[in-house]
Amino acid sequence: DAKTTQPNxxxxxxxxxxxxPCNHSTISGTDYIHWYRQLPSQGPEYVIHGxxxxxxNRMASLAIAEDRKSSTLILHxxxxxxxxxxxxxxxxxxxxxxxxxxxxxxxxxxxxx
Amino acid sequence: NAGVTQTPKFRVLKTGQSMTLLxxxxxxxxxxYWYRQDPGMGLRLIHYSxxxxxxxxxxxxxxxxxxxxxxxxxLLGLESAAPSQTSVYxxxxxxxxxxxxxxxxxxxxxxxx
Numbered sequence: 364d365a366k367t368t369q370p371n372x373x374x375x376x377x378x379x380x381x382x383x384p385c386n387h388s389t390i391s392g393t394d395y396i397h398w399y400r401q402l403p404s405q406g407p408e409y410v411i412h413g414x415x416x417x418x419x420n421r422m423a424s425l426a427i428a429e430d431r432k433s434s435t436l437i438l439h440x441x442x443x444x445x446x447x448x449x450x451x452x453x454x455x456x457x458x459x460x461x462x463x464x465x466x467x468x469x470x471x472x473x474x475x476x
Numbered sequence: 477n478a479g480v481t482q483t484p485k486f487r488v489l490k491t492g493q494s495m496t497l498l499x500x501x502x503x504x505x506x507x508x509y510w511y512r513q514d515p516g517m518g519l520r521l522i523h524y525s526x527x528x529x530x531x532x533x534x535x536x537x538x539x540x541x542x543x544x545x546x547x548x549x550x551l552l553g554l555e556s557a558a559p560s561q562t563s564v565y566x567x568x569x570x571x572x573x574x575x576x577x578x579x580x581x582x583x584x585x586x587x588x589x
Contacts, residue, residue: 395575406480406566406580407519450518456574464578466511466518 367451372471375441383436383470385451390431395454397464398425398436400447407450407466410436446474478502482567482581489557489588497552497584499567505579506572508550509534510542512563513583519566525550526572557588 368386375381387396397412411418411425413434418425424437438445450469483498499508506527511519511534521534523542531542539561541553550569554561564585568578 397575397577404582406568406582407578408580409577412575412577454575464519464521466520468516468518 367453367467369449369451369467369470371468372473374473374475376475377443378440381438381441381445381472383438383449383451383472384433385435386433387451387453388432390453391455393455395456396425396427396431396434397452397454398423399450399452399464399466400445401450401469402444402447410449412454441472441474443474443476446472448472480567480569480579480581482565482584484584485582486585487587489554489586491557491559491588493557494553494555495557495586496554497565497567497586499550499552499569499581500548501550501567501569501579502548503569503579504547505569506547507570507576507578508544509568509570509578510540510550510552511566511568512536513566514563522552522565559588562586562588 395414398410399407401407411423413425426435448469448471450466480501509524510522513519520536522540525531525544528547543551564583566580566583568580570576570578
């Protein structure tokens with residue numbers, strides 16, 4: 364499976380945008396980029412996913428590099444509730460019927476009031 | 477909506493005891509999963525199921541058994557608990573379509589003494 368690399372931790376001020384990077388230099392053409400986050404003492408929560416084009420939803424935006432070797436999760440206006448561990452995960456759409464998520468150690472995001 | 481419910485939330489066992497963790501989902505999802513999370517690590521897949529009556533091994537299946545007798549329930553069993561199985565266990569479910577997000581429960585914290 365293609366792997367992802369994320370910084371161990373990041374800090375951001377409340378009400379400012381946050382850019383969480385993810386490197387996936389060995390990504391294949393059939394890999395989707397998924398982001399999940401895990402708040403303290405909770406299970407992971409789906410945030411967003413994309414293949415080639417940038418994606419937006421109510422929670423965040425996903426910016427994907429043109430060569431797809433990296434991506435950035437963007438939280439437009441961080442709140443204290445966004446403090447969590449953020450996981451960048453690759454899912455091969457050919458694995459349909461053999462579903463699994465391979466979690467790394469993620470990025471621990473701290474929001475400073 | 478209840479979503480994914482895990483029972484119990486906490487449990488302490490002695491080495492050699494057996495127990496069953498229950499996962500119930502009310503979203504009519506075909507796919508269900510059991511993960512474990514150890515300190516400082518991401519989640520690792522134990523077993524999963526792509527439909528009622530079917531199960532498959534994940535990344536770390538040894539020491540665990542599962543059953544999916546009803547579509548809404550996925551049971552994880554420890555026949556003879558070992559201290560190495562001390563962990564937080566998460567259940568998840570998803571639709572049986574390509575790239576659908578997984579919905580997680582809040583976890584079961586299990587300690588084996």
